[in-house]
Amino acid sequence: MNGAIDVEIASAQGTRTMSGLTGLIVIGRADGSSVLLKHDDVSRRHASVELSDGGIVVRDLSTNGTFVDGKRVMGALKLPFGKPIQVGPFTLRFKPPGAAASARAVAGGIEAKAKPDAAVKQEPEPSVLAEDAVVLEEEPKAKPTPDFDRHAPKRPPLTVQGKKAPVVPAPAAAAATAKPGMVKPMSPVVKPIAPSATPRAPITDPYRDLPVPTPDLSDAERDRLKRWLRGLLLEALDLPSLRPEELQDKALSPRVLQLMDELLDEHARELPKGLDRGRLRKELADEVLGLGPLEDLLSDSTVSEVMVVDRATIYIERRGRLEMTGARFSSEDALRSAIERIVTPLGRRIDESTPMVDARLKDGSRVNAIIPPLALRGPCLTIRKFSSKKLGLPDLIGFGSLDERMARFLTRSVIARRNILVSGGTGSGKTTLLNVLSSAIPDDERIVTIEDAAELRLAQPHVVSLETRPPNMEGKGEYSIRDLVKNALRMRPDRIVVGECRGGEALDMLQAMNTGHDGSLTTTHANSPEEAIGRLETLVLMGGLELPARAIREQIANSIHVVVQQARFVDGSRKITHISEVVGIEEDGQVHLEDVFEFHRTPGERGRVTGEFRATGYMPSFINEFITMGLCGDGEYL
Secondary structure (H helix, E strand, C coil): CCCCEEEEEEECCEEEEEEEECCCEEEECCCCCCEECCCCCCCCCCEEEEEECCEEEEEECCCCCEEECCEECCCEEEEECCCCEEECCEEEEEECCCHHHHHHHHHHHHHHHHCCCCCCCCCCCCCEEECCEECCCCCCCCCCCCCCCCCCCCCCCCEECCEECCEEECHHHHHHHCCCCCCCCCCEEECCCCCCCCCCCCCECCCCCCCCCCCCCCHHHHHHHHHHHHHHHHHHHCHHHCCHHHHCCCCHHHHHHHHHHHHHHHCHHHCCCCCCHHHHHHHHHHHHHCCCCHHHHHHCCCEEEEEEEECCEEEEEECCEEEECCCCCCCHHHHHHHHHHHHHHHCCCCCCCCCEEEEECCCCCEEEEECCCCCCCCCEEEEECCCCCCCCHHHHHHHCCCCHHHHHHHHHHHHCCCCEEEEECCCCCHHHHHHHHHCCCCCCCCEEEEECCCCCCCCCCCEEEEECECCCCCCCCCECHHHHHHHHCCCCCCEEEECCCCCCHHHHHHHHHCCCCCCCEEEEECCCHHHHHHHHHHHHHCCCCCCCHHHHHHHHHHHCCEEEEEEECCCCCEEEEEEEEEEEECCCCCEEEEEEEEEEEECCCCCCCEEEEEECCCCCCCHHHHHHCCCCCCCCCC
16 A cells, blocks of 8 residues: 655654655664664664554564553554554654645645745645654665664665766755755655767666675674564463473474464564574574573583573583683573573472572483572573493593503402592592493492482492482472481492582491491592592581591591592693592591502693603502402502
């Protein structure tokens, strides 16, 4: 339907009217908008208006929203003429086509009758809104792009024989431009060129035959586009009405993809031309059904950890080094939904009353999430990936974490039922090494594993796996590592493997190691074997028993046989730096340690750690058990 529309624009500075708007009318604060509104609350491309049968069709293209009757416009909304439309601090009312022209014609006729000898002079109508709202020009001939699209590069001027063709405004528009601040719509017209005896080259447009380029959307523009489509999709799905088990149903995926295709087809006019719909479709499906941009990172076998600092800042760990990724969530709501999608199936909750949660994915990956008010930059998520490949000592040797002699010594120590403490910093590979050492336990023994988040994967047939449980919504039902260690003692275990000692359970673990459960293994956080012993002493005191320091150290010396120190270096490599035997108590009451193997660093390339593993020459006191059990060859003790 063709016709010129008038718009009345009201603001705190007053009310003005703009006439003669045709085609697709774009409202925004970007130069070139059909209705230019200068205000920070108005987006560059805020909304679009088209003439329709008996009214107009309004589409919101903004981030702040376009409102009618206090409700935000979603998708295309048909309105009658005169319905108030709120754009930032402005109220717009569109009038039927021809209304202003009829009024001008009537006024002009009356004036002509009053002054028959005077020419009817058509004055341009005022169109200046105020200092913060100025209408500049007619809508561009090409269809304007939505707010989330970049401006297309300006075409070069039309040329005639390599020279710029003269362009002048239409007469009526020229008269309008003579008065500052009152600009009427004008249409560019190419001035006719007088015939000449010399043939002239045709007017050429160098962009005429070029394909439409793929839009180069900025991150912010792409986020706005995804937020808009995601909101439409969630509204169509009515997710709040779905039960948690329905959200996990694989049958939901085809329904989401079908609705997404319908939405993309329905709103094709608002999408930037040349947009990769396949990529956009996948990103939206991942956010609605999966973990958003984390899906690709978690499926990458080279990524060992994913760290979401905020919705637009995501790091990964690859081969021990941190890398910044370009992945980002479209909004904090999308990130929050991904976190809830992880914790809800596990019976956990995360909200302002419970802003922290530890959980694990189906594949065993460890997850920690923390949200505002504790996280100041927004929801924060950390995922320690669970390797799908089960590593063994040959793999660690190949990685350079230890050499064959050290691997042989540790394997013999496990078989000989030595109690082993694996010590190291965060991310140094303690759990991986614990899993590798546990695989050396003979198949005919009963093993009980105790962890906060189940990560150990043992191949032995007789394994009982226990996992802690946090308190429920009423603050009840919590079972800690210490509770499970006490319970494990009643389960007739041959060996107990505790994922990590970090509290009072250290005392129960030491007692278990010293009362018939030889060959047990555990880990703790420390930077050296000496610090590991001191940390165990501190953890025992956390159990609430006021024991003398010497009594605690004697308990440690009698329970722990071997301390294995693991470290992660600046180049991302992980190595065993010490394998030490706990010899006993010295005269001054300190626990005495002797190193059996050490890692000695040597000068190397910048940013790369080089060195060699050396045997110190110390022979551990339990070497006779290796010989008695037939674990050593002739003349081979280590």
